[in-house]
Amino acid sequence: MWFDHRGTVFPMRTHERVLAQIETDLAAGRWALGEALPGERVLAEELGVSRPSVREAIRILEAAGVVRTAAGSGPTAGAVVIDRPAAGLRMAMGLHVSSGALRVPDVVETRVLLETWAIRAAADRHRSGEIDGESLAGAQRLVDAMEEPGMSPADFIASDQAFHLEFARIAGNHVVEAFMLGLRGAIGDYVTDGVDRLPDWPTTSARLAAEHAGILDAVAVGDGATAARLAREHIEEFYIETGLAGGTSPMAPAGAPSRG
Amino acid sequence: MWFDHRGTVFPMRTHERVLAQIETDLAAGRWALGEALPGERVLAEELGVSRPSVREAIRILEAAGVVRTAAGSGPTAGAVVIDRPAAGLRMAMGLHVSSGALRVPDVVETRVLLETWAIRAAADRHRSGEIDGESLAGAQRLVDAMEEPGMSPADFIASDQAFHLEFARIAGNHVVEAFMLGLRGAIGDYVTDGVDRLPDWPTTSARLAAEHAGILDAVAVGDGATAARLAREHIEEFYIETGLAGGTSPMAPAGAPSRG
DNA sequence: CGTACCCCTGTGGTCGAACCACATGGGGTA
């Protein structure tokens, strides 16, 4: 039996006990990043529960982006500890967007909020010299790549996402980075569908690439306010153009977790 | 077999197929909020898979805050559709905080970011008359309650959390609301532990309550800038005082999902 | 006829055992 902070009593289900134990061991550093948990059968034996109960707990860990599972043998097999917070956030948010509990406009608004913060912070850090001068090189390479006319929409979207994430990385906040990744992933299929409906992708992509260059330039000179304003306009314009800004009805499921 | 956007081929596991199908049905409106999914045995039969595979998918939905399960019979039994995005976010974030992939200072920084935005937005909406004049009544009641000297730390923390969430609710962004709830929950045990280590809780709680009153007053007069600044100082001061602001080492697991 | 009680029914929760496909790595073979 377990108790909440008010003294209410309730039984804890088996897979919850397993999950709690694994979480405790995780916090205690029992497994480092890249190491594998004990096998399901071993874990079941250790905790005195059945293998299906262990599996249910591992499923949750996997959905949360804490482990990745693989069959076979060798060091890469088993439930290997990873750190993909965004995968878990993406899963939860995507499901709630599908169910209608979360709306795309709210997701977009939140994305603007986080991105403008990250870009402003990145610009500030860059101006104050806190970060290496080469930190913007990655963003520059992505901008260059996106300015190539022949890039496919899918590759462009991937590069676009990487570009936006660069600033969260520079800002140094992993939670914001994970949120941004999760938000973007949660509405990923909506974005793809929106791009497919655009009347003139080459023109749009060229404009987007130019806007990216403008944002990067503003960050490079340390003008966080301008960079944030440009980013806001860039994001909002994109969602308006693809018809996602006002739509609240679900269009397609966000899909099963990717194996990225 | 399934393909990603690059044409890579990979098999989809059974529980992933089940999850994808449920997500599609969810998006199609097959079940309304409060309705129950078909029984596990029925679902397994429908999809041509085994019951454990269905259960693994439902576990993920449960962890994500999409359904709540209960045994027995009647309308409240089974896998009932709910909308608790924060539960899923809290689960994912809490696990990653435990594993060390996400750090408490980043969580706090993100919380400040989201809360100052929400409070500013709430103040703006209040000033512009977009919202009912009674919207702040709930926050006022919470402030009044927290100013009562006899309140237990646990109840105070609950009221405090509700107070902060009020502004996200007024701002009208469910994603931000869920993020705030998830962030707070992910470090919930750290907060509780921090409070327990405070030398003089009555004094601290009185100060916190006064700060809440100040924030609410600033929002009430539509001064978003002041309200946001007060909120930032309020949050940062609390984490410094409880010794959480700089700590990165895990202290205790965030625990299994609560049944709230 | 109305009401209270009890048990039948179906739910999720848990378990054990079995078989599969797969990745590996060591031992046997050319």
Place this chain on the structure above:
DNA sequence: TACCCCATGTGGTTCGACCACAGGGGTACG
């Protein structure tokens, strides 16, 4: 010495069984 093959152990999946629990309907009683 180099190659190949298969024994081994992993997660993936399934089946079948039993449990505790909550409801609802049938039944017996007032």
